[in-house]
Amino acid sequence: MTATIRDVARASGVHVSTVSRTFSAPHLVNAETRNRVLAVAEDLGYRPNRAARALTTGRTHNIGLIVADISNPFFPPLIKAAQAHARTRDYHVFVADTDEDPQVEEELIQTLTKQVDGVLLCSPRLSNRVIERLHADVPFVVVNRRIKGMPTILMDVAQGARLAIEHLTGLGHRRLALAAGPSGSWTSGQMREAAAAAAAASGAELVILGPNAPTEQGGLAVAAEVVASGATGVLTYNDLVAIGLIEGLYERGVRVPDDVSVVGVDDTLSGRLNRPKLTTVAMPTSAAGRIAVDLLLQSVGDGGTSTLTTLETRLVVRESTGEARS
Template sequence: MPATIRDVARASGVHISTVSRTFSAPHLVNPETRNRVLACAENLGYRPNRAARALITGRTHNIGLIIADIANPFFPPLIKAAESQARQRDYHIFIADTNEDPAAEEDLVHALAKQVDGVLLCSPRMSNSLIEQLSREVPLVVINRQVTGLPAVVMDVGQGARLAVEHLTGLGHRELALLGGPRGSWTNREIRRSATAAARTADAALTVLGPNPPTEGGGIAMAEQVRRSGATAVLAYNDLMAIGLIEGLDSLGLRVPQDISVVGIDDIALSRLTRPKLTTVATPTAAAGRTAVDMLLQHDGSFAARAGRGGGRTTTADDRRTTAQVTLQTELVIRDSTGVGPAAPADRPAAAATADRPGAAPSADPGSRGHADPGDATAATPEVVAS
């Protein structure tokens, strides 16, 4: 029923190879012929069969995206950006949700491996060694994790955590708590490491509470422990937990920010909607999604075709596999959930510490529509480390 290349060839009186070239290498075919073919194709509603193309070229033009939990509002912007970026490059994105289950991650990589040109592994909870092993099966780009030898794009939460701690100590807090995230999270380790260091520098105490599930519930459940810790300010693994914590503290009769300050991480859309509005570390999720797609595509672009007739093609000298690791900057967004602490300097009014980020449109995703500049993503990432 659907028109094939042969139908088009017949209709336009040329050989199928000419039709093929009309689409995949237009410069090789006479403009006149080309137009005729194009017209016939249009006429018949012909669209190249990607399965057949994939079979011979060895490239599926599909990308797998493995996510811990789509329902976590942190991910949708990333997905959206990745999908849009991929589409521009004529790729499609397979999405898969692991429900925060490390075993599911492995299964999914296997399941996707033969069907995609590469996989984006987002905040994986697997072990490094397993990730490395899987990367021999299919090109991988890791997001929010550093695995030696693998291309990665990470958000600099370490820096963010430092900024957050400095913000809090600057407000006069001396007793801090860190609400940890899930076990196995690279991000969690980074935050902890950086927050601990920053607290020490500022001569403040920091209690680490966790690990916890990275959800609102995880935050609610820890309210009591946070109170007992005696901390006057807490940094949470992510916004969801921060919001949950505020909720939990509220039912304990503790007011935020008057009694206790709370800082989240991620700057999900939701953090602007709760009361109080959440002070948080903004992570460039959309940029991360775009960048990851770009890295994957550029990376396996150098593979060229792994198939092709004789297969005897000489591998290009460019086989050095530049596995870059890109670090995206984060930034502190001060809103209403942080206030002065016990050791605050007298001349510092609480209100002075609150100022939302100026011109940030509510959920605009620059570059997700049409004309996105490919250089855009990396332009936002001054710090690029090639390994």
């Protein structure tokens, strides 16, 4: 038979209300008592009734996690890390995909508001104004978008762009291109500013190509512009664009890295398996997922703060970059 809260209370030698508080408000229970109750609950296989607990505490113990494109290999490590970490905090995660559509994103947030205690917004496409309006109804933590007054996790893509441009100019490339991301992307804007500054500091030219879809098709489509630009070194919005670009260049008889060097962003599995293996900017996606959960639960618990956490990126050099031809 399934263990009940009364079974746990009897075996622990405490009142039923103490067992209830152990799961709904553990900070109100003495540590020694709490640990004893949790151990007994584990031995008996007791699981608290979430629906009943939600009625008592007003908490669902659910989190919404909204991503721009779940098929993009950038997002799964972040999702898995967030889910695993949330489970250790006795929370479940609902994952939703906007397919890069801001209207869908707004509809999903409005749908989830009554079913979750808070929402993680990863690379949102909505305007700041709309996000601030929706934030009045549910706590947010935003990943890879800076919004004043909101808890934020940033992966320092500007640092990554600088490292990539410095790597290319260090190999002798003097005419560079940035295959930018979609319009409205905060990340793409950060890359554009940092890449332009780094190129200027190195005495190199930088041409901006885009906006582009953040997919392999986006990379294929921009290949002709890269060739026409005369660039010998290219930084792309993400690994998917880089992989598509490499394919598009090969179709035009342009070899990577012999003729053109290509740098991606994200350090996804597909980039590591591609030929040539992709030089890329590694993004700390798993760490971002775990920290985002902690910030959101802090926000749910005490109203939170406008904490800004910036995570370092790093350049991983592989086979898709080489010295510029003299």
